Amino acid sequence: MEDPRVKAEVLMEALPYIKEYHGQTIVIKYGGNAMVSEELKESVATDIVLMKLVGISPVIVHGGGPQITDYMKKLSKEAQFVKGLRVTDAETMEIVQMVLVGKINKELVSLINRHGCLSVGISGEDGRFILAEKISGEGELGFVGNVKKINTKIVENLIKENFIPVIASIGTDERGQSYNINADLAAGEIAASLQANKVIFLTDVDGLYHDFKDKSSLISQITIEECEERMVKGEISEGMIPKIKGSLIALKRGVERAHILNGTLPHALLLEIFTDEGIGTMITK
Amino acid sequence: MEDPRVKAEVLMEALPYIKEYHGQTIVIKYGGNAMVSEELKESVATDIVLMKLVGISPVIVHGGGPQITDYMKKLSKEAQFVKGLRVTDAETMEIVQMVLVGKINKELVSLINRHGCLSVGISGEDGRFILAEKISGEGELGFVGNVKKINTKIVENLIKENFIPVIASIGTDERGQSYNINADLAAGEIAASLQANKVIFLTDVDGLYHDFKDKSSLISQITIEECEERMVKGEISEGMIPKIKGSLIALKRGVERAHILNGTLPHALLLEIFTDEGIGTMITK
């Protein structure tokens, strides 16, 4: 057990951050890659509940790529990718929806509920939250979509009623066709539309590196312009590209900061939000 | 095209029913057996939208037995039943959840959205809507549950915000374990907890019969007592039993009427609600 003085110090360290974020909305993209153990999921869930209790409105957006691929295997269907995007025929779309909405979303909802705040899971069809359209000009990708419009009403209602929204990144068009939407981009769009103050990407690497092979070269802070430059120069790894794109969408429409954090470290969210620790990469305007 | 006088007559016939049901909540159990064609699903969706537009608050509860069994087959898993209840091991529970929440629920949401009212789909975990506990004393059924408590807050919020709630009949316990809940019983419990005025079971038969083989012996109206008597005597077919039980749960806790309708007839809901036609079986106190 820690010395009481240490406890007091840590809580006092948290005070200015609690003050700063009080009443703010923070969108958290929780990637399938960061859902590596039950213990880690619990750690993320408790961090989210703590955020809620101190007056922050966390909004969770999740994907579930690895879990979808697993299920496709069970159904003897091979996963195909074009430029990192999953080729999504009607059958695949059904599987995507069942895994994201019927499995992962509800697991996250249950997890948060168990730690003391009530959560409600929704998908893009609910209240037509994510209006989408088919991605164009990318060969035969099938039902892969872009966000056309976020109808914030349902999520704003859930926040007002003190529920924590958990969102599966699936979109719908006006005729009711569902689309597979990249969860990083969806998180950026949602953060922008909700006028969130921050968007955080929880993934399985520590952030951006000057040189990916040199783990000591982690970039703590970077601007939009520098990000765009690096993308043009091809200095950003394929997995990071949608996170950077999602960040730019958010930052350009008024979100103040984007963070890329390693969600496989216990309580990464909590340390980033409530302590002086500088972990991960922060992207600013 | 009909004679204008006929149109006026039909609309005038609807007027007293619109008046009567205005501002009321009606729970509709939409069974998997009644989801037999796209056309019929459209017909149910338009009926629900019409109800909403004339001031009724419809709440949809759905199951999906046949669709679950289909998916289990795809995954080479055999469906087993004990006394009409699906034996639900952990793997089956996952499939149930994926099919009900990730597939059927979202299809219904999309369908309603397309006809002009916004719908939101939820499952028992969302806002801990259906708190459940394991069914006891029924041998090895696995994760089959009873409703312990309906936490109406989330559904009441959705109604207040003018969304049509669509509910997958899955429950959760305090620790986050999911349970397969019979959708007929869930509908009865939900109607009772929401203090609905009516609960309607849409199935694939016309109602209760004096003699099931004699199609002319349909019972138009029956009381709780008569139902209980018939159950004791074994005069109610196995498929009807949960509908009757669901009706009794609702009626005994203040719901005024329960109806069993044949949802495979086009616009059965609409005819029952808005016209003088007496279709199906009505159960009263």
Add this chain to the structure above:
Amino acid sequence: MEDPRVKAEVLMEALPYIKEYHGQTIVIKYGGNAMVSEELKESVATDIVLMKLVGISPVIVHGGGPQITDYMKKLSKEAQFVKGLRVTDAETMEIVQMVLVGKINKELVSLINRHGCLSVGISGEDGRFILAEKISGEGELGFVGNVKKINTKIVENLIKENFIPVIASIGTDERGQSYNINADLAAGEIAASLQANKVIFLTDVDGLYHDFKDKSSLISQITIEECEERMVKGEISEGMIPKIKGSLIALKRGVERAHILNGTLPHALLLEIFTDEGIGTMITK
């Protein structure tokens, strides 16, 4: 009794109109000429109640010319008209007010109340709803007035509280003098000030005709410009002129459509609002 399929069809035909008009305000001018029988008045009242129940806010404006003339006769007072306007001395004004407010207005209120929605009748003095000024330059007309300003507060309150407002077309000036106001023009002004979506004139002819003698030449749709042209050319009959003027007042200040309907046909309102039937003349921008 109609075939259930016919009933379903008619109700389905109404659905898109209910959707379209939901939440909208529709001002209905109910002319004294259209109040020809108890049966017809009942038909108008039920149509109005149906509109209310499906989410439309109907606002009724009525005149009562024939009834006023009748009462003047009873009091051995001769009715005089100049260019279609009633010469209104102090004594006549008292009779106008007593007949419109004390007789016709309350009859309509009672009629609507009896069909299941509560109505409240008001006159221009109530909450100073119709601020009027004396018509100028028309010789000796006495207390005939123009609308100067509609103070919408009282009617907006009645709508908010779910009452159906029934308005006698009498105005008042700041000193409390009452004025006889043409009900067609009043309806146009009220529709404009309430930002109604539609204004409907219920009269005793079918609409505008290309050639009044040729009953087959009814004009289904006409624009503001065409109306003005016809007025200039003298092609509009005297009785129609105030209805056209009222329509133009409304359309020029943002009301979307004006309709002239034959209120002596049963359920003319209902057929116009809820079916594909094109009856009467519609005036558009």
Add this chain to the structure above:
Amino acid sequence: MEDPRVKAEVLMEALPYIKEYHGQTIVIKYGGNAMVSEELKESVATDIVLMKLVGISPVIVHGGGPQITDYMKKLSKEAQFVKGLRVTDAETMEIVQMVLVGKINKELVSLINRHGCLSVGISGEDGRFILAEKISGEGELGFVGNVKKINTKIVENLIKENFIPVIASIGTDERGQSYNINADLAAGEIAASLQANKVIFLTDVDGLYHDFKDKSSLISQITIEECEERMVKGEISEGMIPKIKGSLIALKRGVERAHILNGTLPHALLLEIFTDEGIGTMITK
């Protein structure tokens, strides 16, 4: 012009009364007998406006017996009375309604509007405010009614929206038939249903007398019991009986005090409410 000290004294004298009545509802029966000159009507209107401005909610109930009789004469119809009640055939009922609602009510509304507070006039049909039933066992009185129920909603709304309600004492039954209601009794019922703090009867005598012929024998204060005793003994004049009955209805259902004042004295209301002057007769529990 008065000495400023006198002005200050008078205003200070009013202060405790303003405090006492702040936020209270006071029902004022304004009898036709008290409407004797334009000047007096102005005085009543300004008193009512002052009450409103200092935070009291005045509700006016009016009759108009003499004016009805006048109009009947104009229409060559003879007024008949049985035990002080007007025999009211259908034709008479129409005249009653036209005079009360179309003439007197609107005059009062205009008068109050002109002094700076907005007023709305209603009759018993409006929002079905006065639900009535035919008086029974009184021979052939025709459409003379008793109050069955006061539906306070419309008047409560008007008060909430800062309008001064002016009520014509006409009732309606469920089928829409109108009834002539004694305004004194109506005022008592309305005061009781609105949970008013006071009901005031403005008439043309100073109050109750020990001996009606001895003007010095005015009774300042009397209890319910004493009133009832006097009624039994026949010591109350015929004209006073309905006022006493109205008072008893109000007092027995929670109204604190009833007053009978001489409304033909200028500013009788104001002096009674805001000064130490003891005018008229006060009835207490």
Add this chain to the structure above:
Amino acid sequence: MEDPRVKAEVLMEALPYIKEYHGQTIVIKYGGNAMVSEELKESVATDIVLMKLVGISPVIVHGGGPQITDYMKKLSKEAQFVKGLRVTDAETMEIVQMVLVGKINKELVSLINRHGCLSVGISGEDGRFILAEKISGEGELGFVGNVKKINTKIVENLIKENFIPVIASIGTDERGQSYNINADLAAGEIAASLQANKVIFLTDVDGLYHDFKDKSSLISQITIEECEERMVKGEISEGMIPKIKGSLIALKRGVERAHILNGTLPHALLLEIFTDEGIGTMITK
């Protein structure tokens, strides 16, 4: 006792003023010089309560110069002034705060409470109502401050909840240092920030004079421009300067009128507000 007709006249004289000021906010600077006797304080308190009861929102700002000087004497501390401003070292600031907040403010609160409206006393620190900064360029005045910003929230809340706010003119900076603020200037700033309709300075002279020695030369009405001209010419006495400055602050930011009244006359406030008497000096734009 006055003649009832006189009483009625006085109350009728007040009516148009009550109408005019209804719903308005009036800031009253109550100077220490005007607090000369218990009787006079009572008179001011009753005037304020009357204002409140007839629908005005009075806001009281007070100083207390003489009382501070008295207390300093008791503590053997000499009061020093530079250009009419009190030199305020830390010890003096503590005394200022104790006398204004702990003594005068609470006396006024008690006084108002006793006359029937509840009052709440606040100082500039409360809800950081008066954000101040040190006066610059005035030699060694110590903690004498200027108003930097009025945070109206706390006072607006008190008004909304029907409390009468009583404000001690002490300011605070962001670090919590208190400042002695001139109460006349504070009243001007508060009136401007609350968008009051009027600011009234209660002092111990009758107003501005053309020639201060000639008591018959009182100026009834004067414009901003004329005031500024007189200040430039040195025609305004030292004691009046802050009142004139406070008036100008208020008038230039939208307050309609400023008044300088002699608060040592009984009921000066009441006579100014509710009667035709023209007392004191009124400053207009």
Add this chain to the structure above:
Amino acid sequence: MEDPRVKAEVLMEALPYIKEYHGQTIVIKYGGNAMVSEELKESVATDIVLMKLVGISPVIVHGGGPQITDYMKKLSKEAQFVKGLRVTDAETMEIVQMVLVGKINKELVSLINRHGCLSVGISGEDGRFILAEKISGEGELGFVGNVKKINTKIVENLIKENFIPVIASIGTDERGQSYNINADLAAGEIAASLQANKVIFLTDVDGLYHDFKDKSSLISQITIEECEERMVKGEISEGMIPKIKGSLIALKRGVERAHILNGTLPHALLLEIFTDEGIGTMITK
């Protein structure tokens, strides 16, 4: 700087307490004895701000005995006590009020404001918050009072508007006379009237002891009954008696727990509220 894992642990330890106290009201009596250094006052202020930010409504009640005695000395007035109660003549009452309201209260308000939450200081006169009456039967104590009634409105408003209320323990009677109220008893009464969940007494000893001389004999938890027994037996020191009495008032009227903490230990409040540390003495029902 601490290890991040330690930080995460401490924050996680706080989570269940934040959950438990969320939305609760906690009354904190901050005694003059515990205001021993600027540093300690800062520590208390930050603890209170942290409580507020995580969703607790702290209400501060303060005394100031030592500071009052200091000021009396400055004014050459000797402090006298009878049974621990200060003899309070009119002059002393004025000093009490000036020190508590004008000095200590505003210091605490400033301190809290500076740490990021807005505070409003009130005294018993404000909104007549503490209605008091003279203590009877205690010889010549002068203006020493008991709480007669807490009018919670003003404090409930401040809480609703997100201000932290800071209350000086002075009472008032209906005539406006102020009374010196023991702050411990006031805190108990206020906690009871606000239906607080907890009342905490911050003093300069660690709590109750079995044997006051043996510092190892601190009592961690004790019931109401045990407290009363100890009081009867005289086992509670004089200084503790009012804290115990205040606790009993609160607990008997529904407050769940009372705590006596040593406020001279840094962050005593924070450690008690947000960690597993068991400090001080807890009194339970």
